[in-house]
Amino acid sequence: MNQPRDLQREFYDMLMESQYWLPETMLAYQRSQLAQLLRHARANVPFYEKRLDPVFTRTGDIDWDRWHEIPIVTRKDMQEHRDAMLARELPRGHGATGTIETSGSTGMPVKISINRLTAVAANANRWRAHRTYDLDWSKTYAARDGYAEAAEWPHGQSLGPWGPKWDERALQGNSYRISRGTDAQQMLEFINRTNSAYLSTGPKQFHVYALEAERLGMESRLDCAMTHGEGASSGDLEAIRRVFGARAMETYSSKEAGQIAYPCRLGKGLHINAESVLVEIVGDDGKPVGAGSSGRIVVTPFVSTAQPLIRYEQGDTALAGGSCLCGRSLPMIEAVEGRSTAIFTHPDGRAVSRMLNESAREMLRCTFWQIAQVGPQHFEVRYVPNDWATPGDEASVDALYRATFFEDSQLQFVRVREIPLTAAGKYLEYVNEWDRAG
Ligand SMILES: [Zn+2]
Incomplete structure (x- = not known):
């Protein structure tokens, strides 16, 4: 047999x-x-x-x-x-x-x-990356993922070992899925309470958590920040190191x-x-x-x-x-x-062709948005709410935006019924309406 x-x-x-x-x-x-x-x-x-x-x-x-x-x-x-x-x-x-x-x-x-x-x-490739980074499968791993009710703070969803099931040490490990609806303060509390050594989320999200930890005076430590979804900037990595004492593993x-x-x-x-x-x-x-x-x-x-x-x-x-x-x-x-479409500029001459992380769309509870530069340091985020009765988390998007583009940007949020199309009938998500020459 x-x-x-x-x-x-x-x-x-x-x-x-x-x-x-x-x-x-x-x-x-x-x-x-x-x-x-x-x-x-x-x-x-x-x-x-x-x-x-x-x-x-x-x-x-x-x-x-x-x-x-x-x-x-x-x-x-x-x-x-x-x-x-x-x-x-x-x-x-x-x-x-x-x-x-x-x-x-x-x-x-x-x-x-x-x-x-x-x-x-996907599992095998993940594990190979873990091994390359000497991650310890017997420790606790948390992933910010989805909006499932079962994964809501405070408990998250316990999913058991996250390493290969034939590895004895990995069997001692535990992993959690924690909802994207969890705010920064709750996430920091969750990391500490579950003694998570690893957290998986986007680099901008990490950056937001780091800034919030500093603002709230909360201390959280991680062994490794597992980032994905977009490239981490040196500012993101620096914040992760400074606040969490963690190295980062950026997968694509x-x-x-x-x-x-x-x-x-x-x-x-x-x-x-x-x-x-x-x-x-x-x-x-x-x-x-x-x-x-x-x-x-x-x-x-x-x-x-x-x-x-x-x-x-x-x-x-x-x-x-x-x-x-x-x-x-x-x-x-x-x-x-990254996606090289948006060109926002700063009065000091910097130009940025990044895009705002998709998680911002979820924070705002919207499907469609348009982000416009309307002045030297002024930006407008126009979005179509999924539900007019439930406000989006504009404060988090504000922080995310400034971490992604320029620290000193000033944002205004405008809820709209629809995003107008351009004369050519195109729907643009990033527009520069600020005429520097004018
Ligand atoms: Zn190599």
Whole structure:
């Protein structure tokens, strides 16, 4: 009799070795994964029936040299062709499907269907990053996530061990999910009461907690701030170090593609989880840019078979990395630069092309917003409340805004029925209405 296979453990064990594979071994592995995905998508997903033609030869082989001819999938495709993007059938063993939603920068939510293997890959990639950072799975980990009633302060939702279940020390660990509705003071109290060593949330949120801890005179310590969702600024990292005495581990992930990359402790940048996702950093021609150049991030997660994403434009720009001095052969992203649309300026000459973290949308309880620079240091946040009777948490967004853009900005919040479109019929989230010349 065969032992039942522990796919989770097998994949994790593989990752701990494969990060040191020769580049040609990795390439062969990626191509075998991609080939399965391409064949599955072409046979079972209407959206991809013709789209993949460039890479299929007449005999049904795959011509990898023509990979870049596969059209890039956009967020708009996700919205307009959702049904056609769903697989009629899943490969054996890929497991049940669930649906998650992401709002993204446009405020137009997209739905993504996921399968069991995406969770297996995400867990294994997370654990590899934890190991790289010497995180201790026997300690307590808390993640600020969602709005589930069960995860509300003061108790949060206890989810038990958070490391691999075959690791004896990890079995002593505990983890919590704590609602996004938790305010800064409650969160600081929660960290202390649960003796959490690790907290997972966005870097701006950490920054807000740090400023609040200082303002309230509360002391909280963490071993490691696990940040994600956007790049942490040096100001964020400094605040995390100063207030929590913590180092930071900044991973790059998305709801669409799972765990995409994790930071190297020696080299500069993030190692791509190349066993789970193909990451291309492409220029305007859709072809990869060289190391040291900027481009758009295009992802192809290998095990997303319920709704395959083949060359999906993630919506972020990044600086392509080279090889790393740590000995891992996983390709590198030198830096995720963010979405480079908003240009706000400061009278001292600084210009910022960041975006406000998505959590602000939740704090304001709104779906649509527009942030306008209306004076040298004056900004207006116009938002459409989900519910006019329930006010949004404008004070938190104010703090978040100043942590993201300029410390000395003055914000005014305006609740509106709708965000007016531009003359060209475009809905803009970030506008500069301040004419410096005028
Ligand atoms: Zn490295």
